[in-house]
Amino acid sequence: METAENVIELVIDSNYRFIELVAAVTDNLTQIVGFSQEEAHWVGLAVRESVINAIKHGNQHDIMKKVDVRFAIFDEQIDVSIRDRGHGFDANDLPDPLDPQNLLNPNGRGIFYMRTFMDEVNFTMHPQGGTVVRMLKRKSALSNNSETGSDDAN
Amino acid sequence: MSLKIHNRTSGEVHIMDLGGKITIGEGSVQLREAVRQMLEAGNNKILLNLGDVSYVDSSGIGELVSSYTTVNKQGGQLKLLNLTKKIQDLLMITKLLTVFETFDSEETALNSYK
Numbered sequence: 001m002e003t004a005e006n007v008i009e010l011v012i013d014s015n016y017r018f019i020e021l022v023a024a025v026t027d028n029l030t031q032i033v034g035f036s037q038e039e040a041h042w043v044g045l046a047v048r049e050s051v052i053n054a055i056k057h058g059n060q061h062d063i064m065k066k067v068d069v070r071f072a073i074f075d076e077q078i079d080v081s082i083r084d085r086g087h088g089f090d091a092n093d094l095p096d097p098l099d100p101q102n103l104l105n106p107n108g109r110g111i112f113y114m115r116t117f118m119d120e121v122n123f124t125m126h127p128q129g130g131t132v133v134r135m136l137k138r139k140s141a142l143s144n145n146s147e148t149g150s151d152d153a154n
Numbered sequence: 155m156s157l158k159i160h161n162r163t164s165g166e167v168h169i170m171d172l173g174g175k176i177t178i179g180e181g182s183v184q185l186r187e188a189v190r191q192m193l194e195a196g197n198n199k200i201l202l203n204l205g206d207v208s209y210v211d212s213s214g215i216g217e218l219v220s221s222y223t224t225v226n227k228q229g230g231q232l233k234l235l236n237l238t239k240k241i242q243d244l245l246m247i248t249k250l251l252t253v254f255e256t257f258d259s260e261e262t263a264l265n266s267y268k
Contacts, residue, residue: 113247
């Protein structure tokens with residue numbers, strides 16, 4: 001059973017200028033939980049991709065629509081929820097970026113990367129509207145064995 | 155400026171040394187514009203040196219793909235040099251290492267255009 005939950009919530013306008021703010025908070029929290037630099041990088045990428053999707057596809061760049069980002073940190077994991085104010089979509093009906101006919105498509109890799117780098121990714125509709133993406137990442141043996149984060153930082 | 159671009163040439167090959175972030179918005183747009191200008195100047199043998207690129211997201215990967223197809227359509231070649239481990243990981247898991255020609259050595263990369 002996980003204990004010692006801390007919750008951090010951000011509400012941003014639908015503007016890419018705030019992505020670095022979310023990224024900075026994510027980096028700080030993955031450091032607090034004690035992820036390795038490698039895992040922290042990929043958690044950061046997954047959060048970044050989800051916020052971009054919320055701004056671009058969910059809120060369609062409408063600056064009047066907010067994006068909620070909620071982090072819950074535990075001893076061994078981070079749980080991130082991103083809510084947009086869009087009309088929703090079927091996450092199981094997306095083109096496969098690995099399909100040879102899609103390889104040269106410049107778009108369509110964000111959710112694939114989120115699913116690759118996080119342990120769980122779920123899409124639900126919020127009762128008051130919009131899509132909620134919940135992503136969870138547990139610390140692996142790699143993190144537990146490299147508290148100093150000495151792995152490649154590229 | 156999130157992406158710094160320094161252009162140099164070696165024979166017919168135009169090398170673009172990239173540094174910083176290729177992410178949604180500024181970095182991706184800068185790369186697109188730089189490749190467009192390169193093609194407009196009639197330079198279609200392009201080598202992107204990614205050695206100093208610190209961060210790439212899916213939009214940046216998409217921009218590399220887009221640049222690759224744009225250059226190919228104009229009869230040129232766009233290849234990648236000095237991939238960081240993380241860029242290599244992003245390309246590998248989306249099978250894009252099967253699309254791009256990538257090199258660790260500039261000399262080998264330059265010879266591949268001959």
